[in-house]
Every structure is written in structure tokens, then in C-alpha cells.
Amino acid sequence: MTSQIPALIIVIPLIASFFNLLMGWWRKGLCYPWVIFALGLCSLASSATLWTVIQTGTIHYRLGNWAPPWGLEYVVDHLNAFVLVIVSFISLIISIYSKKSIEQELPGKTVYFYTIFLLLVTGLLGIVITGDMFNLYVFLEIASLAGYALIALGEDRSALASFEYVIIGTVGACFYLLGVGYLYIVTGSLNMADLTELLPRLYLSKVILVAFSFFIVGVAIKMALFPLHVWLPDAYTYAPSTVSVLVASTMTKVGAYVLIRIMFTVFKPYYPIEIIPLTTILGWVAVAAMMFGCIMAIAQYDLKRIFSYIIVAEVGYIVLGVSVANRMGLTGAILHILNDAFMMACLFFVAGAIMYKTGSRDISHFRNLHRKMPFTMAAFTIAALSVIGIPPTCGFFSKWYLIIGAIDAQQWIFAAALILSSLLSALVFFKIIENVYFEPRVAHAHNGASHEEVAVDEVPVSMLIPIYITVAGILTFGVFSGKIISTIIQFAVPASF
Amino acid sequence: MMEAVYSIKPLLAVLVSLTAACLILLTGERSKNLRETWTILASVLKFSIVASMIPTILKGNVIEYTLITLAPGLLLQFRVDAFGLVFGLLASTLWIATSFYSIGYMRGLDEHAQTRFFFCFAIALFATIGIAFSANLLTLFIFYEILTMATYPLVSHKETPEAIKGGRKYLTYTLTAGVVILLAIATMYHLTGTVDFRPGGFVSGHVSPDMLRFLFVALVLGFGVKAGMMPFHEWLPTAMVAPTPVSALLHAVAVVKAGVFCVLRVILYVFGPDLLHDTGLWLMLAYFVSFTIIISCFFALAQDNIKRRLAFSTINNLSIIILGAALLSGSAIKGAMLHIAYHGFMKITLFFVAGAIYVKAHKENVSELDGLGRQMPLTFGSFALGAMGVSGIPPLCGFISKWYLCLGALEAKEIFFLFVFLTSAFLDAAFFFPIVYRAFFKKAQETVKPHFDEAPMFMVIPLTATAVISLILGIFPNAFLPFFEIVTVAVQSILGG
Numbered sequence: 006m007t008s009q010i011p012a013l014i015i016v017i018p019l020i021a022s023f024f025n026l027l028m029g030w031w032r033k034g035l036c037y038p039w040v041i042f043a044l045g046l047c048s049l050a051s052s053a054t055l056w057t058v059i060q061t062g063t064i065h066y067r068l069g070n071w072a073p074p075w076g077l078e079y080v081v082d083h084l085n086a087f088v089l090v091i092v093s094f095i096s097l098i099i100s101i102y103s104k105k106s107i108e109q110e111l112p113g114k115t116v117y118f119y120t121i122f123l124l125l126v127t128g129l130l131g132i133v134i135t136g137d138m139f140n141l142y143v144f145l146e147i148a149s150l151a152g153y154a155l156i157a158l159g160e161d162r163s164a165l166a167s168f169e170y171v172i173i174g175t176v177g178a179c180f181y182l183l184g185v186g187y188l189y190i191v192t193g194s195l196n197m198a199d200l201t202e203l204l205p206r207l208y209l210s211k212v213i214l215v216a217f218s219f220f221i222v223g224v225a226i227k228m229a230l231f232p233l234h235v236w237l238p239d240a241y242t243y244a245p246s247t248v249s250v251l252v253a254s255t256m257t258k259v260g261a262y263v264l265i266r267i268m269f270t271v272f273k274p275y276y277p278i279e280i281i282p283l284t285t286i287l288g289w290v291a292v293a294a295m296m297f298g299c300i301m302a303i304a305q306y307d308l309k310r311i312f313s314y315i316i317v318a319e320v321g322y323i324v325l326g327v328s329v330a331n332r333m334g335l336t337g338a339i340l341h342i343l344n345d346a347f348m349m350a351c352l353f354f355v356a357g358a359i360m361y362k363t364g365s366r367d368i369s370h371f372r373n374l375h376r377k378m379p380f381t382m383a384a385f386t387i388a389a390l391s392v393i394g395i396p397p398t399c400g401f402f403s404k405w406y407l408i409i410g411a412i413d414a415q416q417w418i419f420a421a422a423l424i425l426s427s428l429l430s431a432l433v434f435f436k437i438i439e440n441v442y443f444e445p446r447v448a449h450a451h452n453g454a455s456h457e458e459v460a461v462d463e464v465p466v467s468m469l470i471p472i473y474i475t476v477a478g479i480l481t482f483g484v485f486s487g488k489i490i491s492t493i494i495q496f497a498v499p500a501s502f
Numbered sequence: 503m504m505e506a507v508y509s510i511k512p513l514l515a516v517l518v519s520l521t522a523a524c525l526i527l528l529t530g531e532r533s534k535n536l537r538e539t540w541t542i543l544a545s546v547l548k549f550s551i552v553a554s555m556i557p558t559i560l561k562g563n564v565i566e567y568t569l570i571t572l573a574p575g576l577l578l579q580f581r582v583d584a585f586g587l588v589f590g591l592l593a594s595t596l597w598i599a600t601s602f603y604s605i606g607y608m609r610g611l612d613e614h615a616q617t618r619f620f621f622c623f624a625i626a627l628f629a630t631i632g633i634a635f636s637a638n639l640l641t642l643f644i645f646y647e648i649l650t651m652a653t654y655p656l657v658s659h660k661e662t663p664e665a666i667k668g669g670r671k672y673l674t675y676t677l678t679a680g681v682v683i684l685l686a687i688a689t690m691y692h693l694t695g696t697v698d699f700r701p702g703g704f705v706s707g708h709v710s711p712d713m714l715r716f717l718f719v720a721l722v723l724g725f726g727v728k729a730g731m732m733p734f735h736e737w738l739p740t741a742m743v744a745p746t747p748v749s750a751l752l753h754a755v756a757v758v759k760a761g762v763f764c765v766l767r768v769i770l771y772v773f774g775p776d777l778l779h780d781t782g783l784w785l786m787l788a789y790f791v792s793f794t795i796i797i798s799c800f801f802a803l804a805q806d807n808i809k810r811r812l813a814f815s816t817i818n819n820l821s822i823i824i825l826g827a828a829l830l831s832g833s834a835i836k837g838a839m840l841h842i843a844y845h846g847f848m849k850i851t852l853f854f855v856a857g858a859i860y861v862k863a864h865k866e867n868v869s870e871l872d873g874l875g876r877q878m879p880l881t882f883g884s885f886a887l888g889a890m891g892v893s894g895i896p897p898l899c900g901f902i903s904k905w906y907l908c909l910g911a912l913e914a915k916e917i918f919f920l921f922v923f924l925t926s927a928f929l930d931a932a933f934f935f936p937i938v939y940r941a942f943f944k945k946a947q948e949t950v951k952p953h954f955d956e957a958p959m960f961m962v963i964p965l966t967a968t969a970v971i972s973l974i975l976g977i978f979p980n981a982f983l984p985f986f987e988i989v990t991v992a993v994q995s996i997l998g999g
Binding site: 390393395396397401402404405408409412413420421424425427428431435439442443444445484485486487488490 | 569570571572573576578640643644647648650651655658661662663666669670673677678681682684685688689691692
């Protein structure tokens, strides 16, 4: 039985999604516990998988017992076991959070919401777990289609935002598929491990170059790497709060995972480093992404839009770590996948909570919010400090590894860009913090009396608990990053680094 | 010889104030007395823990406690050595005085957001002791950034447009400095594989001369921002908008002293006297801070606002400390370390006085003080003592430290710097004694009451206490806070090891 666990990670949410629809016709109220139950099981399964990987090494799981490269294969090593746990766990806490927010924002659509929600999670987990290039495409489309639908559920302008996303996202998926096609033409194989063996002989071929370019551009669209990020701010801003949290904290991170997988597993690391100068290009693109994301975020007033641009910058961090192509840099990138997932979840949770209570996302309306929602705003502050990279939050530690990585690679400009973007994000977040915590007073006014009374009006516990789970993660992952790296991440980095 | 004693005491000393901070937050406005009890309890407890480490340190040992290992050669670790203890002892002693004082001040003015104030205060002390006891640059940096974050709300406490601007300026300077420091630390780790402080330095032999210069400039200027080194001092006078206890403890003691402490750590424990002497970097630094020493005196002469005048005096004294360390001779280092402690006692007295005047008479400017000494003899008597001390007049403790500094200048065979010390002592007197003169000898204004009418006892007792302590320390340097002996041990370990 235990050997079947990797398959269960996908099968549970897929089946649950189907039954959720049936159950929803009967009793709407059952959907919420059912989703939590399913994702709880799913998290357990992925944790067990991670545990097995740590104990015994890479797991190869043959679907239907067909031998690869003909049959489908799930390959779970340290890298994707790690990402699987992140994705399944984050979606579990999001499902806990979703109840109140969905009831308010999507009354009457809860059943469909949860059904698609589970499909999206299935897609994301599938992308991560599979060891087959084409199978990855299938899951990518499942995730994307579910994503389009969920985003379109949002407020008025979400339909347009979603349509934009459909167009660009489909282009990205097509590029990826074309890449798969090219590889299949020249090698006759779709299995990743098989391709790793077959490809090196063809590295100088133009076909491989084209295929590889398609992959990178396709994935870059999916992970919203600057300048292919244009769909992201609209889509993430207008989507329902819960959906924003899910896509913001997992989708770009899964994209980053695919990038790492293709660059360093399907292709051997020396291909994107030495044969074509991809890592150099990616490095500069990442720098541009970091700068652009932060600067655009400064200019916004809509809270979710600010966070969306911060994601663009965060994707830049991860790609920067990948592009310096050394042990420290990639360690930082993989660690940042974890940290960023939690930071973004926390930030978008907070945005959702504020929406739930005040109905506004405009940061100029946030005056005195720290007295109305003290716990939510405290969580926001901690997440903000983490994005800026203030120790001892986890954001500092991933930044530390990324900077060391950049310095190891003698890329001083990358290191400078990392610290510059920290400063820019400080600008973004302290603008909000000032708006929330300080009310401009007249000098020498008698103090105590000028307070307008604000009653505490916090969000329900079902929303606060998920927020504080992410806060706990933000506070502990950094300090224990040494442990995380020595048990998991160091094995996820290609041995040749 | 030096021996490492393993003990949990450093961790406890650090955690006491963090625990207090949490308790303060939990208690909140519900019971003000209970909330203040936490502050007092924690400060006394912290002092006793720090003081209990004195005997071990005087034997020439260090106390270590490892929190967590991030990577080989990269630990989060506490190590109490003689120099760290000087700073720790100073901060924890003065916290007791400030706790009483700030209760009197905050209640006397009926300030708003008192819970936030005491919470941030406790966090700032947590960070300060963390800085004092850090065993390496990374741990130090973590606490250094926490200190920045904790003091930002204190600077902006009044929430007037001016205060918010002051806070922004403070953040801009310190965060920018912070990222420069981070880059330097990361580079250092990359080059040497360690960031662990060692008496006499650890960089020697690992780094090319160019890189050495870059690292030295980055670290000294980076930490120098908090130490008010010109031309990066602008934030300090601006930050004087903060409530006076904040200015007192944080801007005369904890924050700026943390800056100086870090600069001294960098000079003596990272680069080391030998390396700096061989490369001639010490002379560069010495001339650089000499500029600050002289110029800041002239700025101080021009200020009418008492706190701003004190701020420039602080800038002056901080650079004196750095100059002492930069001279690298035994007596100069001794004088510098002693001045960290002694200046703390004297300057906090002066700030306390400024606050007492503000609470009692609502006066902030030197020109308004005429005759006030007759109404508040204890306050102005203490001010006179503090002023004498800062100007280096015996028998105040300021004389001892300045004596050693002058001796050190002679030992280093640099007569120029002897004159710098002497000029600045002269100018100190020139801008402090007019205040004393006005208060006691000028004809009283009509607003001044002719009879004895002091500020609340909560404020007067701490300020006379610190004044008396600086007198006692001047006559009996080892009376009850054996700074002199501890400093002697520290100098021995640096130069004799």
C-alpha cells in the first residue's frame, strides 16, 4: 500500500473534485469539510512521500506498471517532494481560509468553486510529480484551465483579466507543447530520465535549441517572468480573494520548479550554462524583473495589485538564483520557493481579510486599521518585513543565500540588484505600514484625547488561523533554514554544482 | 588563557526582554500598572543576569551559547566577551533607569499608544543585548536589523508629520546602510569562509588589498551610519522628534552606541589592529572621524533646541570613540571602550534632564531656560554634572576615558589627534556651560516659579541617579560596575593574544 502513495497525491484531489460536485448537489454545506478532508489526506500523502525520499532516495512510480519510457512514470526526488509538500500544504490552509471569504464573495457558487479549486490543485501537484514531459503538459493545462475559470469568477473586471490570461497562457502552453513535439521528433522519447540520457549527443543540433527555447519561453509565461508577466497583475488583482491566494502562492512557484527541472534535469546543467548562454540572459532578465516589479509596486494603490507586482519581483529572485547556476544560488532559489509561497499566501490572506471586513483594497483607506484588525495587521507587518528581507524572517535567509550565490559567481551587479530591490520593497511596504499605523496628528495637540474610537473588528477565526500558520512559517523557516537545506535542499541541487 | 564556558545565560539575558515585550502586548491598555511591572521586572532581571556574568569574564574567559547552525562556519551564536559585556552591562543598567523614567514621562504627558511604546522599547533592548553578545557578524547583523525595526515606531511615535518624516529619514539611512553591510558580510563569508569575531581579527591573509579596502569602507561606513558618522549623521538630529526617553536610551545609548559598538567590533575583531596598521587604513579612518569630531561641535554650538544640541554632542562623542579605536594603541582602545560606557551614563543624564524640563516647564530651547535652575535645582545640578563629565573635567568619569584617549594618541605618536581630542573637549564645554550658566545665574523669566518645583519623582530620581553614578565611577572606577577592569581584560585579549 505504502508504495502507492505517490499516485494518491494526484488521485485524491482528482477524485475528490468529482465527488465534490455530486455532494454539492445534495448538500452544499458538505463541500467545505470535504475539501479540507481531501487536501488533508493529500498533504499527508505528500509528507509521507517526502519522508520516504529523505530516508531512501528518489522514488520511481510506474503508473499501471508500464515500464518507462513507454509508460507514464512519476519520479519523486528531493526537489519535487519538497515542492509537493509546499503546494499541498498551502492549498490545505487556503481551503480552511476559504469558507467565509467564498460565502461573501461568491454566494451560490461555492460548489463549483470548490470543484475547480480541487482541479487546480490536482493540476499543480501533477506538474510537480510527473516524470514525463507530455504528462507535464497535460497537468499544466488542467491547472491553467482551472485557473482561468477561477479567476473569471471574480469581480466585474475579472472576466477581461481572465480572457487576457487565457490568450497569453495558451500561447505559453502551446510553446511548451511545441518544445515537447520537437524533442519527440529527434529522440522519440517523452520520459525525462530517458531524455537526460538521449539528449547530450544532440546538444549541438538546432532542433534542440529551438525546443529548448520554446520550453523556456513557455515556462517563463506561466511563471510570469518579466517581460512576459503582463497577464499577472490584472488576473491576480481581480480574482476572488481565495483564488488570488492560491494562484499567487503556488502557481508561479510551480513554474519556477518546472524551469529548474528542465534546465538542470531534462537537460544537463552544462547545456544552459556553457553551450547556450541562457543563464546569463536569465540573470539579466531576473534583475530587470526585480527592479520592474518593485518600482511598479511603488506606484500602485490597490493592495492586491501591489502584491501582484511584488510577485513579479519575487519570481525575479528565484530566477536569479537559478541563473547564477551554483550551489549557493540554487539553494537560495529553492529555499525561496518555500519562503515565497508562505509570504505570498500570508500577504494575499491579509488582502482577503481586509476585503472581507472593509470591502476596500485601496491603501489610502487603511487608516486605523491596526486598531480595527490588530491581528491581521500584525501578520501583514511580519510578512512585509520578510519580503523586504529583514532578519530573522525567512525572506532574509533566502536573500542571504542568493547574495552569496551571486558573489560566488562573481556577479556583483546581481548582488547589488538584490540589495537594491530590498530597499525598493521597503519603500513599497513602509508606505502601507505608515498608512495603517500612523495617523497624522497636529504637533503639540493634547495627545490621548485626539483618538477616534475604533472598535476591534477582526476576521473570523477560520481566517485568522491560516494567516497565523503562514506567519509561523515565515518566522521559523528562516531560522531553521540550515536544517531544511541539510536534509532536503542540498540533495535537490544538481550534484555537478 | 581564554577559555569558552558554555552557558545558557547569554540567551536568557537576550530573551528576557522579548518575553517582556510579549507580556506587554498581551496586557495592553487593560492594566497599565501590570504592563509597566513587566518592563521593570524584565529590566531588573536582565541586569542581574548580565551582572552575574562579570566574574567569569574578569577571569579572562568567554561565555558561549550556540543557537543554531546554518551552515558549516555559519552559526547563530552568542559569545559574551569582555567588550560585549561592557556594552551589555551599560545597556542593561541604563534600561532600569530609563524604564522608571519613561513611565514618569509617558504618564506625565498622557501620551498615546503607550503599549506600542513599551513593546518597541523592550524589543529594542532585546536587540541591543543581542548585538552585544553576538559571536559573529551574521548574528550581529540580525539583531542590528531588529533594532532598526523596533526603533522606527519609536522615532515616529508622535505621528505628527514631522515625526513621520523623521521616521522615514531614519529608515532610509539605516536600511540603506543595512543592505551595504549585508553585502559586505556576504562577501566576507565568501572570501574567508567564516564571519566569527576573533580578538585581533580574522580577515588577515584571505583578502586582496583592494577587496580589503572595499570591505573596510563598506562595514565601517555601514555601521557608521548608526554611529552618526558625518556626512551620514542627518537622521540623528531629525530623530530627536521622538519622545525624550527614546532619545535618551536609544539615541544616546542603545542605537548609536550599537553603531559604535559594531564599528569597534569591525576594527578590532574583524580586521584587527595589525592588519589595519599595515595597510594604513587606520590613518584614513582617523582623519575621517576627526572631521566629524570638530565639525559636529560647531553644529552643536549653533543649535537652540536642547535635544538637537545634545544630538550633535552625541555625534561628536561617538566619533571620539571611533577615533580612539582607530588609533589602535592600547590606551586609546581602552579609552574608547571606557568612553562607550561612561559617555552612556553622562549623556543619558543630559537627555533625562531635557525631558524633565519639557514635562515640567514645556520648554525645548536653550534660550528659554533662564533662571530655571532655581526652580529645578536637582535637575539642573545633574545637568551640570553630566556636562562636566562630557567635557572631560575631573572628577567625573568622562575625565578617565578622555585621559586614556589622549594617552593613546601619544602612544600612537600622532600629536595631531591629541589636539583633536583637546579641541573637542574645549568645545564641549563651550556649548554645555552656557546652559548651566543661564539656568543658575541669569535673571528668571516670569514663567519660572521662584520656589522648588521639580518634575515627577519617577523622572528626577533616575536622572540624579545616573548623574551620581557618573561621579562615583569617576572617583572609584571599579566601585560597583567594574567597567575599568572589564575593559582592561578586553584590551589584553586584543593586543596580547
